[in-house]
Amino acid sequence: MELLSEHSQAQAQAQAGKHLLSIDARIKILASMLLLLMITSYRGFAFPLFVSVLSVLLCRKMKVSFRTFLLRFSEPLFIVSVLVLLKLFLSGRDVLFSFDLFGLSVTGHRDGLLEGLEMACRIVGAVSVVAVLGFSTPFAELMAGLSWLRVPRGFIEILMLAYRYIFVLFEEAMVIYQAQRNRLGYSSMRRGLASFGTLTGALVLKAFEQSQNTTVSMVQRGYDGAMPLLKHKPFKRSEAFASVLFIVVMGCLWSL
Amino acid sequence: MHIAEGILPLGWAALWSAVALPFVAFGLYRLRQRSAGDLSFKPLVGLMAAAIFIISCMPVPVPTAGTCSHPAGTAISGILVGPVISALVAAVALLIQALFMAHGGLSTWGANIVSMGVVGSFAGYMTYKGLRALRMNLTLSAFMAGVVADWATYCMTSVQLASGVRGKSPFLSLFGKILVAFVPTQLPLGILEGAMTAGMVGLLYKKRPDLLVKMRVLKPEEVAL
Numbered sequence: 001m002e003l004l005s006e007h008s009q010a011q012a013q014a015q016a017g018k019h020l021l022s023i024d025a026r027i028k029i030l031a032s033m034l035l036l037l038m039i040t041s042y043r044g045f046a047f048p049l050f051v052s053v054l055s056v057l058l059c060r061k062m063k064v065s066f067r068t069f070l071l072r073f074s075e076p077l078f079i080v081s082v083l084v085l086l087k088l089f090l091s092g093r094d095v096l097f098s099f100d101l102f103g104l105s106v107t108g109h110r111d112g113l114l115e116g117l118e119m120a121c122r123i124v125g126a127v128s129v130v131a132v133l134g135f136s137t138p139f140a141e142l143m144a145g146l147s148w149l150r151v152p153r154g155f156i157e158i159l160m161l162a163y164r165y166i167f168v169l170f171e172e173a174m175v176i177y178q179a180q181r182n183r184l185g186y187s188s189m190r191r192g193l194a195s196f197g198t199l200t201g202a203l204v205l206k207a208f209e210q211s212q213n214t215t216v217s218m219v220q221r222g223y224d225g226a227m228p229l230l231k232h233k234p235f236k237r238s239e240a241f242a243s244v245l246f247i248v249v250m251g252c253l254w255s256l
Numbered sequence: 257m258h259i260a261e262g263i264l265p266l267g268w269a270a271l272w273s274a275v276a277l278p279f280v281a282f283g284l285y286r287l288r289q290r291s292a293g294d295l296s297f298k299p300l301v302g303l304m305a306a307a308i309f310i311i312s313c314m315p316v317p318v319p320t321a322g323t324c325s326h327p328a329g330t331a332i333s334g335i336l337v338g339p340v341i342s343a344l345v346a347a348v349a350l351l352i353q354a355l356f357m358a359h360g361g362l363s364t365w366g367a368n369i370v371s372m373g374v375v376g377s378f379a380g381y382m383t384y385k386g387l388r389a390l391r392m393n394l395t396l397s398a399f400m401a402g403v404v405a406d407w408a409t410y411c412m413t414s415v416q417l418a419s420g421v422r423g424k425s426p427f428l429s430l431f432g433k434i435l436v437a438f439v440p441t442q443l444p445l446g447i448l449e450g451a452m453t454a455g456m457v458g459l460l461y462k463k464r465p466d467l468l469v470k471m472r473v474l475k476p477e478e479v480a481l
Binding site: 032033036037039040041048072073075076079080082083086087090091115119122123124125126127130131133134142152154155157158159160161162163164165166168169170173193194196197198200201202203204205206207208210211212214215218219223224 | 258260261262263264265266269280281284287288295296298299300301302303304305306307309310311332336344345347348349351352354355356357358359361362363421422423424425430433434437448451452453454455456457458459460463464467
């Protein structure tokens with residue numbers, strides 16, 4: 001959750017900077033999807049690393065703090081390190097080094113390490129692309145963009161409702177959690193399990209109640225089962241031309 | 257248990273997306289069916305997705321590994337809204353996590369939906385229903401549903417990772433190694449998820465049994481008893 005609030009702050013800063021933010025969300029979504037396709041189908045190091053550097057520069061330009069950036073990469077980087085170690089020690093044939101550990105022979109493989117590093121570059125590149133998309137696009141515009149891409153309306157509505165109420169329910173969960181801690185609800189493993197179960201149940205109950213209240217207020221505002229979405233203006237020629245040029249250049253780099 | 261952005265090569269990412277798509281589409285169909293007669297159902301599913309998102313973000317200490325992990329919450333949604341809509345709920349929660357938290361990703365969205373939303377939800381739901389049919393206690397059935405959903409999710413994630421990252425290594429040997437690597441965190445986490453699911457169902461039964469009837473988790477006569 002800390003990541004989500006950091007994300008909101010970073011997005012607010014990006015809004016203040018107005019760099020990538022003014023570009024049509026549909027263009028950003030399409031460009032990101034194409035870049036992801038290129039990265040996941042690429043075999044090698046250069047292209048994903050180039051995309052990562054480009055993304056870091058764009059995030060710096062949007063004034064995304066280093067802390068937010070590190071938080072965003074913390075889980076993928078942990079996974080990367082585990083994968084590289086797994087590939088180094090558990091796959092490959094070309095021996096790079098070998099040593100004894102408590103009587104067990106441990107061998108690292110050069111080809112395994114290369115495979116692991118290639119995968120690591122792919123992960124870092126792909127995460128950076130999605131990070132730029134997330135930081136530079138407000139949620140409502142992202143939803144309108146998905147709607148333009150023919151993502152079913154029901155899905156987008158559930159997504160909008162969920163995103164809207166995450167923060168409300170999270171505050172509720174924190175209040176319950178603090179109250180439980182103050183009453184030593186997590187003082188032992190057994191009590192902790194019981195408290196966590198109660199917290200989850202209380203959260204689901206709150207979600208039920210909140211959904212009833214939400215429905216009443218939505219109906220009062222004319223809700224008939226469909227929620228309104230942002231409407232897009234026509235594509236700007238200059239933006240469309242620049243994005244096509246950008247993708248062509250990236251495509252050329254990918255094919256090198 | 258999320259498969260991070262970019263781990264899977266294009267072919268595998270596309271395959272898992274193709275597997276996930278019909279389940280999400282069917283979930284949408286069921287959502288439309290149920291919300292046609294009840295305007296409050298769509299907000300309820302949206303709020304459930306938000307609750308599942310928060311539950312899946314709660315750090316739970318894993319004593320054997322000395323780290324924190326997090327529950328998936330799919331057993332809860334599987335029991336409450338059924339496995340098909342639960343797959344949709346998981347898809348929504350996973351998309352928000354991928355876009356704003358880098359947990360999972362867009363290219364691995366399909367794979368994560370299959371392991372958590374589809375396998376987790378169906379395993380949890382079927383365990384719950386099976387045990388209830390055998391007249392097992394409500395909270396114990398919910399506990400087992402949580403355990404089985406978590407462990408089934410982690411087995412599926414191991415299959416997906418092993419097939420996606422194996423390169424030239426044999427599949428079965430890598431699958432076994434990944435499965436063993438997950439054991440220190442996932443075995444206790446499964447039990448934690450079970451306890452959490454049991455606590456949630458138990459609390460709902462005590463405080464609002466009418467909601468369990470509305471969500472078709474219990475029959476009216478079971479509450480009356």
